Amino acid sequence: MTDLITMPVRASKAGAARLKQRHAAERRFRFYGLFAICFGLSCIGILFFTIISGGYSTFSQTVVTIDINLERDLIDAKNISDGDFRKIVQNSLYGLFPEVTGRRDKRKLANLVSPAAEYQARDYAVANPHHIGKTISIQVPTSDDMDQFSKGVIRADLPESERRVSDLEIVWFNGLKEQGRIETIFNRTFFKSGDSRDPELAGILGAALGSFYTLLVTFLLSFPIGVASAIYLEEFAPKNRLTQLIEININNLAAVPSIVFGLLGLAVFLNFFGLPRSAPLVGGMVLALMTLPTIIIAGRAALKSVPPSIRQAAIGLGASPMQTLTHHTLPLAMPGMMTGTILGMAQALGETAPLLMIGMVAFIVDIPAGITDPATVMPVQIYLWSDSPERAFIERTSGAIMVLLAFLITMNALAVNLRKKFEQKW
Amino acid sequence: MTSPFVLTVVAVVLAGGLLLQKSARRILVGWLPGSRTFRQETNRRRKLTERFAIYVLIACSSVAILTTVGIILSLVFESVRFFALIPVTDFLFGLKWSPQTALRTDQVAATGLFGMIPLFAGTLLITLIAMLIAAPIGLLAAIYMSEYASRAARDIIKPCLEILAGIPTVVYGFFAALTVAPFFRNIGDVNGIVISSESALAAGLVMGIMIIPFVSSLSEDVISAVPQSLREGSYGMGATQSETIKQVILPAALPGIIGALLLATSRAIGETMIDVMAAGLSANLTANPFAAVTTVTVQIVTLLVGDQEFDSAKTLAAFALGLVLFFITLVLNVIALVVVNKYREHYD
Numbered sequence: 001m002t003d004l005i006t007m008p009v010r011a012s013k014a015g016a017a018r019l020k021q022r023h024a025a026e027r028r029f030r031f032y033g034l035f036a037i038c039f040g041l042s043c044i045g046i047l048f049f050t051i052i053s054g055g056y057s058t059f060s061q062t063v064v065t066i067d068i069n070l071e072r073d074l075i076d077a078k079n080i081s082d083g084d085f086r087k088i089v090q091n092s093l094y095g096l097f098p099e100v101t102g103r104r105d106k107r108k109l110a111n112l113v114s115p116a117a118e119y120q121a122r123d124y125a126v127a128n129p130h131h132i133g134k135t136i137s138i139q140v141p142t143s144d145d146m147d148q149f150s151k152g153v154i155r156a157d158l159p160e161s162e163r164r165v166s167d168l169e170i171v172w173f174n175g176l177k178e179q180g181r182i183e184t185i186f187n188r189t190f191f192k193s194g195d196s197r198d199p200e201l202a203g204i205l206g207a208a209l210g211s212f213y214t215l216l217v218t219f220l221l222s223f224p225i226g227v228a229s230a231i232y233l234e235e236f237a238p239k240n241r242l243t244q245l246i247e248i249n250i251n252n253l254a255a256v257p258s259i260v261f262g263l264l265g266l267a268v269f270l271n272f273f274g275l276p277r278s279a280p281l282v283g284g285m286v287l288a289l290m291t292l293p294t295i296i297i298a299g300r301a302a303l304k305s306v307p308p309s310i311r312q313a314a315i316g317l318g319a320s321p322m323q324t325l326t327h328h329t330l331p332l333a334m335p336g337m338m339t340g341t342i343l344g345m346a347q348a349l350g351e352t353a354p355l356l357m358i359g360m361v362a363f364i365v366d367i368p369a370g371i372t373d374p375a376t377v378m379p380v381q382i383y384l385w386s387d388s389p390e391r392a393f394i395e396r397t398s399g400a401i402m403v404l405l406a407f408l409i410t411m412n413a414l415a416v417n418l419r420k421k422f423e424q425k426w
Numbered sequence: 427m428t429s430p431f432v433l434t435v436v437a438v439v440l441a442g443g444l445l446l447q448k449s450a451r452r453i454l455v456g457w458l459p460g461s462r463t464f465r466q467e468t469n470r471r472r473k474l475t476e477r478f479a480i481y482v483l484i485a486c487s488s489v490a491i492l493t494t495v496g497i498i499l500s501l502v503f504e505s506v507r508f509f510a511l512i513p514v515t516d517f518l519f520g521l522k523w524s525p526q527t528a529l530r531t532d533q534v535a536a537t538g539l540f541g542m543i544p545l546f547a548g549t550l551l552i553t554l555i556a557m558l559i560a561a562p563i564g565l566l567a568a569i570y571m572s573e574y575a576s577r578a579a580r581d582i583i584k585p586c587l588e589i590l591a592g593i594p595t596v597v598y599g600f601f602a603a604l605t606v607a608p609f610f611r612n613i614g615d616v617n618g619i620v621i622s623s624e625s626a627l628a629a630g631l632v633m634g635i636m637i638i639p640f641v642s643s644l645s646e647d648v649i650s651a652v653p654q655s656l657r658e659g660s661y662g663m664g665a666t667q668s669e670t671i672k673q674v675i676l677p678a679a680l681p682g683i684i685g686a687l688l689l690a691t692s693r694a695i696g697e698t699m700i701d702v703m704a705a706g707l708s709a710n711l712t713a714n715p716f717a718a719v720t721t722v723t724v725q726i727v728t729l730l731v732g733d734q735e736f737d738s739a740k741t742l743a744a745f746a747l748g749l750v751l752f753f754i755t756l757v758l759n760v761i762a763l764v765v766v767n768k769y770r771e772h773y774d
Binding site for chain 2: 037039228
């Protein structure tokens with residue numbers, strides 16, 4: 001028989017106070033943890049809010065409808081594209097505000113619209129030569145400052161000396177608005193043109209294509225090499241010093257600062273091999289070396305998760321080691337490898353520093369057509385725009401960041417989905 | 427221009443071809459009607475192909491080694507050329523950094539000053555600020571996730587925090603330069619403190635936010651790996667959960683946590699874009715977080731961006747800085763890996 005021992009509950013005053021204190025400490029500690037997580041999450045919130053609130057207006061553009069007179073005096077019918085379209089656009093604006101006479105004011109008036117107006121007028125005239133001599137109305141973008149004013153970024157309630165738009169320009173703008181000439185349309189230019197010195201003409205297509213070519217090269221190099229290394233290290237490598245060295249080396253390589261890879265690219269690919277500067281080819285090669293460790297580590301983990309029984313069964317049926325690999329292990333490990341590769345590609349897409357080293361930071365208007373054309377990539381474009389003094393470029397920067405983040409989120413979602421879909425518990 | 431590259435490619439292809447030739451002949455010979463049976467021949471061919479495939483795999487794995495060798499060689503070679511122009515001691519212990527190389531030889535201050543101490547101090551200042559943010563926040567978040575949060579909550583919180591690690595650094599740089607820095611400057615204006623618009627504080631704070639997930643994810647892994655028996659033993663002695671964490675779990679997980687912090691530090695030291703966009707270019711030797719400082723990475727970028735002749739001390743200095751950066755991060759990583767591995771052996 002065991003006696004039921006009842007412990008007297010000690011309820012001394014000091015003990016109760018101590019217990020209370022300890023529980024308070026417990027609650028406090030728990031709160032610290034919660035606070036830390038809330039801090040982290042709110043950082044994400046603030047970051048996204050800042051970017052989106054500053055960038056969503058990139059996707060719209062203020063345009064003004066002007067009536068231009070394609071005067072025969074200013075256009076040579078035989079050589080239409082050499083016509084003085086700047087004057088034609090200017091005349092049309094002067095016609096809208098006949099009371100403006102001063103030279104200075106006239107120049108200001110002409111600057112209400114973007115320099116794109118004259119090109120648009122020219123393109124129109126070239127496409128419709130039979131309209132020469134007639135008056136037509138076309139929709140042209142306003143200048144970047146007027147666009148920012150229209151979007152409320154430049155505020156009218158500030159004193160005139162503190163804003164980039166003068167009172168006179170505001171009067172003109174409101175005049176145009178009353179005539180129903182001002183409209184806000186979807187900013188197509190942003191998606192279909194390259195870089196420009198004028199914010200209203202600048203787009204991300206050049207940078208996006210540059211990123212695409214760069215990633216293409218990165219993928220073509222790092223995926224096969226990474227998968228092959230993972231296979232060798234996991235399936236075939238003897239456990240010796242050399243293998244160990246390669247393993248340590250890969251782990252270290254994963255933590256080398258990215259800018260060091262840029263230095264490697266500059267010294268080896270550009271100066272030693274003489275490859276072209278600013279080309280997606282070199283950028284892709286540098287990024288491939290950088291993402292290689294990520295892919296190898298993910299690939300090895302994927303191979304490790306394939307149970308040995310599958311290999312043994314294949315070998316037992318007479319398959320050679322290589323057949324076992326290509327027919328059984330590799331297909332089973334492929335989803336994991338693809339996930340790792342996509343994450344590596346996402347990392348490469350967001351990388352800036354090593355590409356600055358190899359000259360992908362130039363001002364490039366042309367849209368690259370291949371992997372050896374000079375190009376820039378999205379993150380570098382963001383860096384370049386964020387450095388520009390024009391107010392409208394800040395908005396463009398946020399817009400470009402939104403596009404970049406959209407790509408990254410898509411890639412990550414793809415990787416997560418892939419993992420979920422093919423995840424197999426053995 | 428491209429000829430050395432073409433030559434190398436041709437050489438590699440030729441070498442590969444020569445290696446192949448031997449096995450190719452064997453494969454071809456294997457097909458010839460001879461004394462061997464068909465089965466023997468297939469086996470032979472199969473073995474040869476297998477061996478060839480293994481060589482291809484080995485070649486691919488050696489790319490990682492070659493990358494490291496390439497990094498070390500290129501950094502060391504260019505640094506040696508740099509140290510032929512500027513004495514090593516001037517570089518390592520000099521207190522002034524103004525890398526202006528003269529256009530004419532008779533110009534005043536013709537060589538420029540290449541003392542890396544101010545850059546190093548700037549890097550350390552920003553890293554310190556970043557770690558002061560990331561270490562407590564990341565560690566507390568890790569503790570909360572592994573010890574307090576329910577599984578469902580953790581499965582949501584962890585990927586959310588890891589979003590922070592997936593955002594490109596250029597986005598953080600933009601955020602630091604255009605949102606955080608002006609915010610601090612305005613606070614400084616209101617309180618009568620001069621906060622530079624390119625302050626170490628803004629860069630450090632944003633970098634700290636960026637490396638929170640590095641600390642939290644790695645620490646969470648090590649904290650979760652502490653055996654349950656330790657927790658139960660502590661509860662059995664009447665300790666509360668926080669007492670258990672502070673007095674049992676954290677000491678047990680300490681090596682892993684230190685490893686995580688070292689990796690995060692190395693990440694912060696090597697970070698480039700946030701510094702380029704939010705820290706300054708002026709090499710101030712200061713411990714004032716409100717002042718503008720410059721970092722090793724910023725100077726590498728400034729020295730190398732744009733068209734430069736490749737032989738000047740100015741461009742070569744970037745490689746010397748790169749060598750220092752590579753060395754520091756390598757040491758930190760190796761220590762971190764060793765510490766973490768030691769710890770793992772302890773419990774597995």
